[in-house]
Amino acid sequence: MKGIVFTEFLEMVEEVFSPEIADQVITESGISSDGVYTAVGTYPHEEIVAMVGALSRITDTDAEALVKAFGRHLFGRFVSLYPGFFEGVGGTFQFLGSIEDHVHIEVRKLYPDAELPTFVCTYPDARTMVMRYESSRPFAALAEGLIEGAIAHWNESISVRREDRGDGQTGMGRAEFTLARTA
Ligand code: HEM
Structure with a gap:
């Protein structure tokens, strides 16, 4: 890391x-x-x-709570450190939808040996976004905090539900996040 x-x-x-x-x-x-x-x-x-x-x-x-708090904090730091990723981005869904194909691609250019997760995003309806997190490392709680940080940054009313999909044995991180607009 x-x-x-x-x-x-x-x-x-x-x-x-x-x-x-x-x-x-x-x-x-x-x-x-x-x-x-x-x-x-x-x-x-x-x-x-x-x-x-x-x-x-x-x-x-609680360790989970600490990792989530760190994710929210880290998001704020990314806003200061990498302002270019936020220029012209209209909101949470648009930004989170760009992590896999843009943000982390650029991160890999900066740090060729970065160990990054994958996110597969789908949009079941206009108010809902689903992000499937997959990693060989167990950082779903970090992803959750980062997602919450994004929602706070754009000041949107969006609920986040996390369902863990890993087997808990291998240290693999696998989780599905459902983000739903509540207003
Ligand atoms: C400007 C925004 C972002 C930047 C610059 C960024 C950059 C990075 C960097 C440098 C790492 C460490 C790679 C390594 O340790 O080798 C990382 C890992 C990670 N990123 Fe991002 N990231 C951003 C946004 C996000 C967001 C919004 C999410 C969540 C949806 C996310 C999810 C993660 C996770 C969970 C990891 C830990 C590695 C793993 O799970 O395997 N990132 N990111």
């Missing part, structure tokens, strides 16, 4: 909790990189899973 994900995670922990808790997370998660990441480096995704686990224990907060 690219270093940018790790640096943004640790920055969020510093901001939302404290720099001391960020240090504690690094120490208690037993990761080998000692919390030193560069944006372009690549590190085992298990390290972020371990850091989330440590943060969950230290703050007595």
